[in-house]
Amino acid sequence: MHTTVGIVGAGPAGLLLARLLHRSGIDCVVLEQRDRAYVEQRQRAGILEQSTVDVLRECGAADRLDREGLPHDGVELRWDGRRHRLDFPALTGGRRVWVYAQTEVVKDLIALQLRDGPPLLFEAGAEAIEGADTDRPLIRYRHDGRENTLTCDYVVGCDGFHGIARDAVPDTAKKTYERGYPYSWLGILADVAPSSDELVYAHSPRGFALLSMRSPRVSRLYLQVPNGTDPAAWPDERIWDELDARFALDGWTLRRGPVTAKAVLPMRSLVTEPMRHGRLFLAGDAAHIVPPTGAKGLNLAAADVTVLARAFAHLRRTRSADLLDAYSSTSLRRVWRAEHFSHFMTTTLHTDPAQGDFDVRLQISQLDRVAASPHAAAELADNYAGPPIA
Template sequence: MHTTVCIIGGGPAGLLLARLLHTSGLDCVVLERRERAYVEQRQRAGILEQSTVDVLRASGAGERLDREGMVHDGIELRFDRRTHRIDLPSLTDGRRVWVYAQTEVVKDLIALQLDDGPPLLFEAPVHAVEGIDGTRPTVRYTHGGREQTLTCDYVVGCDGFHGIARNLIPESAKRTFERTYPYSWLGVLADVPPSCDELIYAHSPRGFALHSMRSPTVSRLYLQVPNGASPADWPDERIWDELDARLAIDGDWTLNRGPITAKAVLPMRSSVTEPMRYGRVFLAGDCAHIVPPTGAKGLNLAVSDVTALARAFTHLRNTGSTDLLDAYSDTCLRRVWRAEHFSYLMTTTLHTDPRQSPFDSRLQLSQLDRIASSPHAAAELAENYAGLDIG
């Protein structure tokens, strides 16, 4: 079997790329090593930028998003027992964000793909990719208990940091830049209506907290915890008490409590692999870069990557020129590094480093007070949060 583009990985990046290629008349095959149920249940991001929503709508994947997604025009910063709202549309020429879980995006894209899209194979792990320096790479994978071979013109890795695609680039030809943070997140899902209409990002001497939501009846909440912490260390009552303390402000506000249905500890790290292209292999999404979730950039960066890549493949088909493909890595990395910087600033400003001094804490409060008092500082945060127009 031969195809123009072999996509390794059936997460949001791979599925959206396949959809964009299909709607442009380009053939591809998606190989996903996990079963469908697993892919559709992976809990990940939940904040979509305006540009991400626009791409999903244009690809035909916006119907349920428009019906069930929650439009947010702002976020709330809490610090020093004060609260300050960042109004996104007024600071970004009308841009806003949507709360719509990555699991739902994936379900929508899978349904479209299986209905009228190119081949999508679950439980199809890739074992080897050969010939990436030539013109016809060969992908070897297993499906249905049989070893199979697929030839293609290009390979796109959308299989995450630990997938095979990232390691196709020789060590001598790539650089990886990394940062590991000295804390993690404890993320929980709770069957209780959200206590607020918009996301709350809270700085506290006790550590960071985030109040988010998955639906009008399900809350998504996060607490900064030490690295190595276990969900077993955090019984439900302790979680609610700690959220109450970290989200507290002077004035009337009540945290809704309810049954916690899921708990998980998430490490915090940043990583960028350069270049995002080698020979006939392109990297997209977590395969090329990871951001701490504080800035809500992970899924949105993946969408930006594959949108640029689909545009480049379409340009090649229409004109015969590889200019956009050749520029892909540089184009994407400009946005990636801006998102990395924003995520780093949000993370280090809002979290309490176990090694930080009282001086460091005062610097954090000074920065938050600057955002609350300066329209220019607030606009910089809002533009990055709602998504910059880069590349």
């Protein structure tokens, strides 16, 4: 089998890229190692930037998002017994964000792909990418118990940090920048209406906490915990008590309900440069990872493949590879801005086990400045809502 673009990975990056290519008349094949049920149930991000929503609408993948997604015009910061709301449209010239889980984005894109898109093969485990530096790269994969070969004009790796695409780039041809964090998130899903209409980010001497949601009836909440924490060590009542303590504010009550899912999420920052090797392109987590505090992971993946799809469409129209050649540098500008913002949010709101009182006072000073300065508030809101895709 041969295709113009071979896509490894059917997460949001791979599926959105396939949809955009299909709309431009460019053939592609998507290979996914897992089965459909697994892919549609992976719990990941839940915040969509304005530009991500715009792209989903543009490619006809936002019907359910527009019906069921929750538009949010701001977030609330809490620290030192105080609260401050950031009004995104007022601070950014009209941009906002949406609460719509990555699982739902994936379901929508899979349905479109299977209905009228190019081939999407589940349980098709890609085992090797060969010839990336030639004009006919190929993907070796196993499907239905047989070994198969897909030859391509180009390959796009959307298979995450542990996938084969990133490893197909020789060590001599890439450089990885990485930073770890001395804490993780304990995340829960709970069948209870959210206690706030908008997200709440809380700085506390006990550690960070985040109140989010998946729907008007389902809450998503997070607690900062030490690395290596076992979720089983946190009974439901202990989680709710700790959330209560970290969100504590006079006159405000945290709603409690049945916990339906519980997991610990490690945190790291990572960027691999360049995001291209020959005719192999990296997108999403295959090229970069951000801590979740800035809500950037899914949105960076969407931006990557939007830039890439435009470049492929430009090549088809004009036979010029200029935009493909610029893909890595174009995407990395946005990636590093998001990395910086995510690092800022993480280190401002979390309590490092090694920090002292001086560091705490610096964090509070920074939060005080966001509350007092329109310029600081606009900077945070602009980064959170996300810039247009270049």
